[in-house]
Amino acid sequence: MPHPSPRVTLTTGTVAGTESAGVRRFLGIRYAEPPFGDRRFAAPVPARAWEGVREATGLGPTAPQSPYQGDSATLLSSVEIPGEDILTVNVWTPADADAAPVVVWVHGGALERGTAALEGYDGTTFARDGVVFVSLNYRLGSEGFSVLDGVPRNLGLLDVGAAVDWVFREIAAFGGDPERVTLMGESAGGALVAAAMAIPRIGERAHGAIIQSGPLDASTPERAGRVTRAIAKHLGIPATRDAFAAVSPQRLVDARLELTRKSSPIPVGGFALALDPASVPRAPEKALTDAAAPILLGTNTDEYRLWLSPAAIAALGPLKVAALALFGRIPAGAMRAARADGSHGAEALGQALSDKILRAPATRLAQNRPERTFVYEFAWQSPVRGLRAAHAVEIAFAFGRLSGPDAVALSGEDAPQSLADEMHGAWVSFIRTGDPGWPAFGATRATRVFDSVSQTVPQRRTEVVDAFR
Known part of the structure; x- marks a missing residue:
């Protein structure tokens, strides 16, 4: 039976969610300002404070992307929620949570597809079992992982880092323990979890990491930039911030799709994390060797049969x-x-x-x-x-x-x-x-x-x- 709207007061303002069967849900909470307009191709900016009560009852807009194509479309769902407010988090928490353990879910999708809004990522089962579950959206594809002159590397990873910072700062208001935060991700999400754990302010504080079928590599900027240069060539523009910012997000998505339709039946290239002194100074495989927190990781016997x-x-x-x-x-x-x-x-x-x-x-x-x-x-x-x-x-x-x-x-x-x-x-x-x-x-x-x-x-x-x- 539905309960009166639960409210939580954050450092930036108050949000109102929903409650059912002992689980409270707060959806589509902004952790950073929308990365469009003057903020496009820039590092995430923390969400500004607001007055009054914001409804947190609907999942946030999805990052620009194309749906899965061909045979994959029958196996992997796609969701499109319009809007620019794509840097949001969702929280499922036990109604009686008090210093409960926390898990932060980072979705996969080859760094160019996916969203926390997928039905399969509902956090009710974790909240039912006493865990505060947080999922997040981040920039994808050209918006999040282009290698461009004048643009910070790995913007999508910087978004994930900003969302985890939000969790450390705000999760106590939802009944979670900020000292017991575990990061969890699958595929590209696992790669982002591994890279985030290698960021000192996150890795030194995180309680643990779960990496499901996640690549642990990072490429040189030259190699990671191949897809960016291919898109630039396809569009007849230079690989610079100004040139890419002059193209709509949807046109960049379409250009990438046009290029992938000409590729090999086995995926061998695409967006990748780029080695970068500020965000990914070492490949996660190397950096995580020194991490103090426990790690749970693994793979599936027949990974390739999805592709x-x-x-x-x-x-x-x-x-x-x-x-x-x-x-x-x-x-x-x-x-x-x-x-x-x-x-x-x-x-x-x-x-x-x-x-x-x-x-x-x-x-x-x-x-x-x-x-x-x-x-x-x-x-x-x-x-x-x-x-x-x-x-x-x-x-x-x-x-x-x-x-x-x-x-x-x-x-x-x-x-x-x-x-x-x-x-x-x-x-x-x-x-x-x-x-x-x-x-x-x-x-x-x-x-x-x-x-x-x-x-x-x-x-x-x-x-x-x-x-x-």
């Missing part, structure tokens, strides 16, 4: 596989190890690329801090479109809710709720205590394999991973 459909796999013959392996700089030893593990042709290439981008860096990080890192592998096989344990399938299990449309699109209608309860329970335990319930990676490379019957075992397929040393 490679069965039809795409069938269409990649031996010559194309060899060319793509060369273009993707896959060592011959890694391809041999992938084939020895039972994969062949495009399957072996997809597995090797997944290992290069995701699994090998995660393993190296765990090996460099073995007593402070907990590793998992999500192995449950989805029956949808041959996905098996593909990229992103684990999200619904970590959130503990399999009945929503986002979850059903990836996992089908009969996914095991018992596994979701188990995995979500481990995430909540880590958020509360820094321990998910199985041993740290250690010398035995202990890994929790989540499946119909889960078990903790020495890391599997080490031959493939170790080929990327």
